Amino acid sequence: MxxxxxxALRDAAGELALEAGALLRDGFGRNHxxxxxxxxxxxxEYDRRSERMxxxxxxxxxxxxxxxxxxxxxxxxxxxxxxxVRWLIDPLDGTTNxxxxxxxxxxxxxxxxxxxxxxxxxYDPVREELFAAAHGQGSTLNGRPIRxxxxxxxxxxxxxxxxxxxxxxxxxxxxxxxxxxxxxAQGVRRDGSAALNLCYLAMGRFDGFWEDDLAPWDVAAGSxxxxxxxxxxxxxxxxxxxxxxxxILASNGPLHGPMMxxxxxxxxxxx
Ligand code: IPD
Ligand code: CA
Ligand code: CA
Numbered sequence: 001m002x003x004x005x006x007x008a009l010r011d012a013a014g015e016l017a018l019e020a021g022a023l024l025r026d027g028f029g030r031n032h033x034x035x036x037x038x039x040x041x042x043x044x045e046y047d048r049r050s051e052r053m054x055x056x057x058x059x060x061x062x063x064x065x066x067x068x069x070x071x072x073x074x075x076x077x078x079x080x081x082x083x084x085v086r087w088l089i090d091p092l093d094g095t096t097n098x099x100x101x102x103x104x105x106x107x108x109x110x111x112x113x114x115x116x117x118x119x120x121x122x123y124d125p126v127r128e129e130l131f132a133a134a135h136g137q138g139s140t141l142n143g144r145p146i147r148x149x150x151x152x153x154x155x156x157x158x159x160x161x162x163x164x165x166x167x168x169x170x171x172x173x174x175x176x177x178x179x180x181x182x183x184x185a186q187g188v189r190r191d192g193s194a195a196l197n198l199c200y201l202a203m204g205r206f207d208g209f210w211e212d213d214l215a216p217w218d219v220a221a222g223s224x225x226x227x228x229x230x231x232x233x234x235x236x237x238x239x240x241x242x243x244x245x246x247x248i249l250a251s252n253g254p255l256h257g258p259m260m261x262x263x264x265x266x267x268x269x270x271x
Contacts, residue, residue, distance in 0.1 A: 021125035094193035110220035120221025198222025
């Protein structure tokens, strides 16, 4: 069986993210007429155009690889046969921001082998920041190594989270934990791109992140970028993280225990 080179996959992910990001930058600020996937979940023409560019770019470079993309679902390898590598694509993470002309969104691309993410890239085309990682090689921002922060106390920490699109139907699933962190951390942000949130954690702008109900394409690249930058990524209970687990707790490491304790208290009904 042919082996894969995580560095080559990371570099390809970075190039593809830059191309799709340029398309998004071009479309940013125009008057979009988004469609609704559900009550508050939007999709624009640019989500679809970016995704088409990425799926075609992967098929051209890697005809033996499979793809799972947010808007169009699973794609078998164009060359046929079983795929050794599966790419996970979020063509526009932060669609609500994009549709409202709020400049915080990105492209997220990851490559997975045997259910392990081995390479990934996330690109913010507004700030021209390209985050990337390959398994065992560390994480970078525009080619320079990055590391998580060293903050160890929640009261000194800047945390970030997000809310799922069915928050109106189940606010009680989200709000107690949000409140529990809000009254303990130095600050809590919600800025609408889980992929960029993870990258900001990886480079020390944020110290911890939690979110419910994320999809594999939201977290695949970002979770590797956090780990390779020295951070921790698990489920809410500290158990092994899976990209399809829907819940994620990510931190700089020292804050992981304190954040798990807040989650456990909140789950048991304490404030
Ligand atoms: C969303 C963003 C947001 C998060 C949502 C995601 P989308 O992705 O990452 O920050 O809170 O849960 O679905 O829909 O903009 O690709
Ligand atoms: Ca997303
Ligand atoms: Ca998206």
